[in-house]
Amino acid sequence: xxxxxxxxxxxxxxxxxTPLLTLAADISLLNVSYDPTRELYVEYxxxxxxxxxxxxxxxxxxxxxxxxxxxxxxxxxxxxSADVVTLALSYDIDEIGAKAKLIPKDWQKRLPHxxxxxxxxxxxxxxxxxxxxxxxxxxxxxxxxxxxxPNPKTSGGARWNYLAAYAxxxxxxxxxxxxxxxxxxxxYKNVPVLDSGARGSTTTFVERGIGDxxxxxxxxxxxxQKELGPDKxxxxxxxxxxxxxxxxxxxxxxxxxxxxxxxxxxxxxxxxSEEGQEIAAKxxxxxxxxxxxxxxxxxxxSISLIKIDDVFGGWQKAQKTHFADxxxxxxxxxx
Amino acid sequence: MTATTVxxxxxxQTKVAHRRATSEPAWVRWTFIAIALAFLTLFLFVPLAAxxxxxxxxxxxxxxxxxxxxxALSAIWLTLIxxxxxxxxNLIFGVAAAWAIAKFEFRGxxxxxxxxxxxxxxxxxxxxLIYVLIFGLQGWFGAWLIDNDLKVIFAIPxxxxxxxxxxxxxxxxxxxxxxxxxxxxxEEAALVLGASGWQILWxxxxxxxxxxxxxxxxxxxxxxxxxxxxxSVVSGHIRGLTNTMPLHVExxxxxxxxxxxxxxxxxLALLALVTLALKTFVEWQSAKHAADAERESNE
Numbered sequence: 215x216x217x218x219x220x221x222x223x224x225x226x227x228x229x230x231x232t233p234l235l236t237l238a239a240d241i242s243l244l245n246v247s248y249d250p251t252r253e254l255y256v257e258y259x260x261x262x263x264x265x266x267x268x269x270x271x272x273x274x275x276x277x278x279x280x281x282x283x284x285x286x287x288x289x290x291x292x293x294x295s296a297d298v299v300t301l302a303l304s305y306d307i308d309e310i311g312a313k314a315k316l317i318p319k320d321w322q323k324r325l326p327h328x329x330x331x332x333x334x335x336x337x338x339x340x341x342x343x344x345x346x347x348x349x350x351x352x353x354x355x356x357x358x359x360x361x362x363x364p365n366p367k368t369s370g371g372a373r374w375n376y377l378a379a380y381a382x383x384x385x386x387x388x389x390x391x392x393x394x395x396x397x398x399x400x401x402y403k404n405v406p407v408l409d410s411g412a413r414g415s416t417t418t419f420v421e422r423g424i425g426d427x428x429x430x431x432x433x434x435x436x437x438x439q440k441e442l443g444p445d446k447x448x449x450x451x452x453x454x455x456x457x458x459x460x461x462x463x464x465x466x467x468x469x470x471x472x473x474x475x476x477x478x479x480x481x482x483x484x485x486x487s488e489e490g491q492e493i494a495a496k497x498x499x500x501x502x503x504x505x506x507x508x509x510x511x512x513x514x515x516s517i518s519l520i521k522i523d524d525v526f527g528g529w530q531k532a533q534k535t536h537f538a539d540x541x542x543x544x545x546x547x548x549x
Numbered sequence: 550m551t552a553t554t555v556x557x558x559x560x561x562q563t564k565v566a567h568r569r570a571t572s573e574p575a576w577v578r579w580t581f582i583a584i585a586l587a588f589l590t591l592f593l594f595v596p597l598a599a600x601x602x603x604x605x606x607x608x609x610x611x612x613x614x615x616x617x618x619x620x621a622l623s624a625i626w627l628t629l630i631x632x633x634x635x636x637x638x639n640l641i642f643g644v645a646a647a648w649a650i651a652k653f654e655f656r657g658x659x660x661x662x663x664x665x666x667x668x669x670x671x672x673x674x675x676x677x678l679i680y681v682l683i684f685g686l687q688g689w690f691g692a693w694l695i696d697n698d699l700k701v702i703f704a705i706p707x708x709x710x711x712x713x714x715x716x717x718x719x720x721x722x723x724x725x726x727x728x729x730x731x732x733x734x735x736e737e738a739a740l741v742l743g744a745s746g747w748q749i750l751w752x753x754x755x756x757x758x759x760x761x762x763x764x765x766x767x768x769x770x771x772x773x774x775x776x777x778x779x780x781s782v783v784s785g786h787i788r789g790l791t792n793t794m795p796l797h798v799e800x801x802x803x804x805x806x807x808x809x810x811x812x813x814x815x816x817l818a819l820l821a822l823v824t825l826a827l828k829t830f831v832e833w834q835s836a837k838h839a840a841d842a843e844r845e846s847n848e
Contacts, residue, residue: 244787252803252804253804277787277788277789277790278787278788279785279786279787279788280786280800281786289703289785291686291687292681292685292686292687292688292691292702292703293684293685293686293687293691293694293695293702293703294702294703294785294787295700295703313687314686314687413803414803417802417803441805442805471695
């Protein structure tokens, strides 16, 4: 009699607790990102999942998709349902707003530091011993030097590469646009192959052994050195480079439809936290949080960095003058 | 006129009858054999061996863990699903198209044949883009699909569509010449004897083409599993969700995980080898089948 009663009680207890158990939800997010962030987000996604589980009890799985920044933006415009995008430059995210109306115009004001939780810059990667004696941007214009860089039409990193070289040329030619164009034209004459994304160019250079110098994201250059051995490649820091700000945003139309706004927002905000910044720095992205930046000070060489807003008048203008159809890049790349 | 052609033909025949087909000097024969073998070794055996050595470079443990990785398993699964859907669809379409073209005369037949060949002529990347333009958010049906919570592009349906598109000539192309050579005598005989349309299809047409059909299915399957370009355009490259095996190989390779990349590649190579073995078996069976049929008809 007693056992029967307790069994009943047990059943009731289980039934009552079922809703409590199901409250801990399984959520999935899709982060559409650019090419070199693969390793960064593998590590960060695991850390965020742990943080979110501790905070809310929910299990969150973040799916990743990577490719050239422009190509990835095109994917989102064509309906790739990204909860968040973490791309190489703001123009590509602007396009998602302009072409598909998925985000508001002022998206970049929603998070600190122009919505860029980490920054990076552009450096040169050469083979061990620097056999061609490459020291700065002007060495890339010399005949007989083979330069590897991706296609600015599809890759974000490629556009930063181009602008860094252009800024150097402007500085050394008293801001003479014609001379700067000529300078960049000479560099692209030396490019045997344009891959569609930064990682493609890295594998062309390090794996397939093509080229004397790779114009590369700083983080990508460090990673190649780490993965394939510092005995094979050397990083050359140019006298001037560009401050690259890879921004992030939630895609409003998608998160509202999927009801994932809270977790998507938290996912991006956590990038700014101590732990998020630590992971970024470990993956060779320059942290924006002062305390973490101090700890990793020695890892990053100090370079004189120009800002795109100061030299090129922001991404909208730079894109129009340099990378739109028939603009400067198209003109100089015609052989 | 006819007489001279015949006599010329006879003269030609008597002239070549002096030489046997294999009477070339030994060095010519061996040179050709050596060239063919060297070519095969260079372009087939060495890369195949390289795939397996690279895959096993870090030992069996790395090899197996690369294959049971959740993203790899999902890629293998998706590849199998895409092939499993594309194959029956192409089977029905291929048989129907080949049957119509080989056994009937109708207007626009040559247009239909050209259309069937279209996927051979169009670059796979363009094939993928077609579906982005139709089902993408900025495409014809994109907005409607989103409103109704239907996912086509960057999801499994578009991967299946792209796979069907690139593979659909294989079965039809395999069957058309076979069915044309067979003619329609047997079908007509069956009709005269009072068989219905379905009876003719099941008892006469299908048994006659079964080996050719099997061969076409094997080719379709091989291409479906190996397709890269078209699937790459419509996939969206979401790990563990919309990556097929060839796409997964590319990702691993680009992430410096060479052993894992080659491990998955070796699985694809194994699939190809199994396909090859099956194909050889089917060819052998169909040749035997044809020889048997000939002997029967001669008796």
